[in-house]
Amino acid sequence: HILSICRALTETMEHNEMLFRIGGDEFVLVSPTTGEAELEQRLERVRADLIEATSDDKAPMISSFSFGCSRVDPLAGDTRRQMTMDADRKMYRYKLMHRVQQPKDSDAPQHPIAEQFPCNDRVFQAISMSSETRYPFILNLDTGESQWSVNAVRDFDLPSQHPFNSVDMWLARVHPEDRDNVRSELDMVVNGTWHFHYMQYRVMDATGAYALCDCTGYRLDGTDTEPNMYVGIIINRSLADTTDSVTGLGDIHALINAIGEMRRVARKAGFIAIKVDDIAEVNARFGFDAGDRVLAESAACLMDCSRGKGRLFRSTGPTFVALFDELGPEAIDELASEIERFLGSPVLIGSLEYQPPIRVATLHLDGVDRQPVSILNELKARLKEAPQVPGTKLD
Template sequence: MDKSEFESRYFDLVSKAPGKTFLFYGNLKEDMIRWSASAVEYFGLPGEIFGDSTREWISRIHPEDVEPYTDSLMELLHGVTPYHNCEYRIKNAQGEYVWVNCRGYMTYDADGKAEWFGGLVTNMGYQTKIDAVTNLWTVHQFRSELNRLLDDRARGGILMIGLENFKRINAEYSYAYGDKVLALIGEKLREGVLHNCHVFRMDGANFAIVMQDAGVERIVEYKKFVDSFMRNLVVSGQVVHLRFKAAAAFFPEDGEFLDQIQSNLFYALDHAKLTNTDDVVFYSKELFAQKKYMTRLKEAIRECVEEDCKGFRIVMQPIVETKSEVCDAAEVLLRFIHPEFGVIGPMDFIPILENSKEIIRVGKWVIDQSLQTLARWREQIGHLPLKRLQINVSYVQFKDPELLGYVVERLDHYQLPHDAVMLELTESCRVEQTSFLSDVLQTFKDAGISIALDDFGTGYASLTVLKDIPADMVKLDHTMTRSITEKPKDKALIEFIVTYCKKVGIAVCAEGVEKVEALSIVRNAGVECIQGYYYDKPLELDTFYRKYVK
């Protein structure tokens, strides 16, 4: 018996073991997958071996769970991690959604491209009541307990704790260390519960505390307890810095049925993350009205994207070279107007585009529109009017393996030099995955496309990032430049950043310059270019053409 026959027989034998665990393995390059016979029967799959497997599987996943599944899949494809561990709902052969846990491992070829992927899918309805990592009750016990309380006409509150960026712990240390962190948090949460309270490990890095007869005061008090131990979390002698968001709902006030309460609870947690508040977000009717508004807005934006980005347009803000005070570049900014909702600001529609992954399609539209405009202006005046256009690109876009090829193809299509575009990393680019970003960005630089770090000095951007990310420019955040006349520390920090960047060959652009006093300080600090209302606001294309091109 040769090795391939042995492996095939082993797969056949293991896949026939009793229980609701289903085996799979497949070749990502060919998009072919093999499932155990029991999986074919349970999920109603086309067969044990079939192609177009990724699309086939995603089509069965619950719409609310597609995003976390595809996020995990993209991390596998780009080599961020070879491990896959994701919980989601998927339709079985009877058309019912069931909760499953999917665990797998990815292998890569000599060029680092994803090749083979294998693992198992477990129907979580058949799992034990206790989470093996934290020794807490599972999400299924949460649902069972809440159903019991509703049937008994009990009253109370539920506090949801959602850890932020927990993937960073797994990526920087290991999954085993991450499990230790979760176990310690579970132990601490149990220490704080009183009579008639239960702690549950929910999906991923979320926890729920069900408190009978609890009101607002008791929930806020418990959240303060969580604050206290999270500030001093030490695992295996290592201090762990973790942020979390908190949300709460009451039963039966916030839902007569289990799914309604659970959905409202998760929506409140999403709102806490979206608004970046450190307070407990309590579900309310106002929040529900906002949820309805956001649901309709998301659908409206999706429809506009499908109609070739209808309602979107680009504007440009001049970037002025410091010494000559000549506009030699521009930042491309996106605007959106809708017949039902009116003008929607970027702070509202950009997160929606990123969360839905529609930013990938819209981002390509922005790149095409920008380069098309630059080529048209060159034809009108006989030469390139600007050295470069600077275009914002989010982390979601950089995870798209087609982005580099698209940018290069569009540049060549419009016969523009590759240095005519500079891509700006937006705030959504996460520092815990700088190794992935570094590799991706280097491929852009190798193609002659320059890179800028936006919002430098705040959020994800710090000097330590420059060690890992191959940047050609940093753009000082507008909050720093606007405060330098009142805050000597900000002035000193800007001077330090400029000095450091000059030593390592990185240009510096000051954003948000509005007053002559700020202009004088950043010029004396030695920045190469300046952007802000002191020179001009973002302009419609025809206005920009008249003022800075023609």
């Protein structure tokens, strides 16, 4: 199946295009094509031809694939991370909207719904896309089969993305001191006594160390045509899941942890807060992908401006905070001025070269002697009073 799709793709490739397999059933096609639409149309034709060629009775199954195209222009400041994230999101959306229904084998024995694998890919992808957690899961309570994210398989050394006997498999990884309590609660979910489950306990990761995890799930009672399901997410508090998915920076949790560490040793600290204005308007007019691009490009420019002298975080929404522990007030103010002058190259949104308006504020403490929330609230107040560095007007 994979080979037939690869042959179809390579037969239509231009001489200066390259196709790579990056793992499993995922491939990357690198093309110098100047526009996404041209490449999308070509891939759509390949997909349609594949479906038509394999839809007769001779083919064992219908061949198809999903794709997402993203254009990157390094001269405009576009980054590789921006391109891959954009293409990945588009591919998942395409997959949700263009699923091919495989024909049923009339001679094959038909099993009741509870015996079939019910971890619907569409449902799982929706959960994955609507949550920033690394570990969403779906469990069929009638069969014990489940679906887990690739991150969960790697980080917790699970046997596969679709393991059977999932409850026992997971309990085997729970710390012995926590196992009985976890087993008791999960038993009540399985037998229908409880429909909501939340616990914090320790789970062995792929390195053999125990990670503190928050586990939250809901039981969905089955019907005559649907199985009993348990759907949830797991957050690894040892990792803190503190990477912002749009920018790749540490998120608000990582920022609070960093400030807390400095408070424990009473170290001096300098802060630069940056707010990108008009993101709500960009989202409303051009879509959330455009807003994410603006934030990702702003983050890349902030990294360049900080030159590795500090740690950069995405605080909340369109707000970033840079944390420095070795620079004095004058150096902090100088960096803030540089950020005001050079924040990002214009982001191309359709035919519009968009330069985001920003606000910048600084704060220097001889010793971090306050709670992180208090410091963040002061930065928020200073940003509110800071003059706006104007950008492109969205009339």
